[in-house]
Amino acid sequence: MKEIIMTTMTASIAGFTFEDILLNAAGVYCQTTEELDQILTAPGAGSLVTKSATPAERAGNPGVRYADMPLGSINSMGLPNLSLDYYLDYAIAHQDEKPLFLSIAGLTKADNLQMLHEIQDSDFNGLVELNLSCPNVPGKPQTGYDFDTTRQILEETFAFFKKPLGVKLPPYFDIAHFDMIAAVLNDFPLAFVNTINSIGNGLMVDPETDTAMIAPKGGFGGLGGAIAKPTALANVRGLRQRLNAGIKVIGTGGVQNGRDVYDLVLCGADLVSVGTTLHQEGPEVFNRLKAELAEQMKLKGYDDVNQFRSALQTLN
Ligand code: RRO
Numbered sequence: 001m002k003e004i005i006m007t008t009m010t011a012s013i014a015g016f017t018f019e020d021i022l023l024n025a026a027g028v029y030c031q032t033t034e035e036l037d038q039i040l041t042a043p044g045a046g047s048l049v050t051k052s053a054t055p056a057e058r059a060g061n062p063g064v065r066y067a068d069m070p071l072g073s074i075n076s077m078g079l080p081n082l083s084l085d086y087y088l089d090y091a092i093a094h095q096d097e098k099p100l101f102l103s104i105a106g107l108t109k110a111d112n113l114q115m116l117h118e119i120q121d122s123d124f125n126g127l128v129e130l131n132l133s134c135p136n137v138p139g140k141p142q143t144g145y146d147f148d149t150t151r152q153i154l155e156e157t158f159a160f161f162k163k164p165l166g167v168k169l170p171p172y173f174d175i176a177h178f179d180m181i182a183a184v185l186n187d188f189p190l191a192f193v194n195t196i197n198s199i200g201n202g203l204m205v206d207p208e209t210d211t212a213m214i215a216p217k218g219g220f221g222g223l224g225g226a227i228a229k230p231t232a233l234a235n236v237r238g239l240r241q242r243l244n245a246g247i248k249v250i251g252t253g254g255v256q257n258g259r260d261v262y263d264l265v266l267c268g269a270d271l272v273s274v275g276t277t278l279h280q281e282g283p284e285v286f287n288r289l290k291a292e293l294a295e296q297m298k299l300k301g302y303d304d305v306n307q308f309r310s311a312l313q314t315l316n
Pocket of ligand 1: 076
């Protein structure tokens with residue numbers, strides 16, 4: 001416990017100071033006020049993000065839509081949420097306790113702009129995460145893979161939106177795509193990017209029954225957990241190297257232990273969010289990860305995350 005107290009694990013984004021660098025990944029433990037309360041009060045959690053919202057409540061995809069699998073999880077939730085108003089009310093009610101993230105994921109550009117107008121006109125004074133990467137709504141491709149549409153949305157957004165805004169990105173798999181998305185994002189006054197969303201449209205088989213592990217979309221769904229770690233590290237690193245210094249990075253993907261958190265910070269993450277492992281362990285995971293991160297830092301002789309953030313060494 002002594003090491004935790006003496007170790008500094010803070011970050012700042014858009015003038016907000018986070019007293020711990022961990023939070024939930026959007027979608028996990030954040031759909032209801034009961035779940036959100038648990039993250040808000042969890043030791044070791046420095047913030048929370050609300051479930052990505054649409055203008056109206058959505059039930060999401062029917063049937064089994066999340067499954068644990070070897071090396072992680074697969075999901076096709078389909079954007080179940082209780083509406084922007086629900087999460088906006090919660091965020092406004094609790095925004096003086098910690099800096100909070102409100103996530104939105106409109107199914108159309110018009111929906112996103114409408115929600116951003118509502119947030120702009122509200123008393124919310126935290127951070128907004130615009131989710132451009134939901135992989136699971138049938139017939140709706142991930143916007144983050146369409147660089148022109150991403151630019152168009154950001155142009156229309158920043159024409160009126162003045163509160164701190166970031167984007168949740170899908171994983172990119174080609175160096176040219178890192179260059180292309182960074183060129184778009186660097187043209188806007190973004191507060192942060194959050195990378196990565198789940199690795200879209202994987203498929204996993206239950207060997208007992210020879211069936212797909214989840215029901216929606218014929219079994220196709222987003223992959224998270226350990227299997228996502230190298231892709232998350234590459235995206236955090238690749239974007240940190242390319243984005244303006246003023247755009248902070250939230251690293252998401254593959255966190256199971258304190259060393260995983262350490263690695264995301266080493267690749268450039270300011271904050272680190274936890275999805276699959278939070279789903280599996282519950283909010284106690286934050287204090288475990290915090291203690292394990294402190295242990296890793298002690299092994300390396302660090303007492304502040306700023307001492308090794310973005311400090312990855314390479315072999316040539
Ligand atoms: O609700 C979902 O199916 C979902 C969303 Br919006 C997302 O951004 N990422 C994900 O893995 N699932």
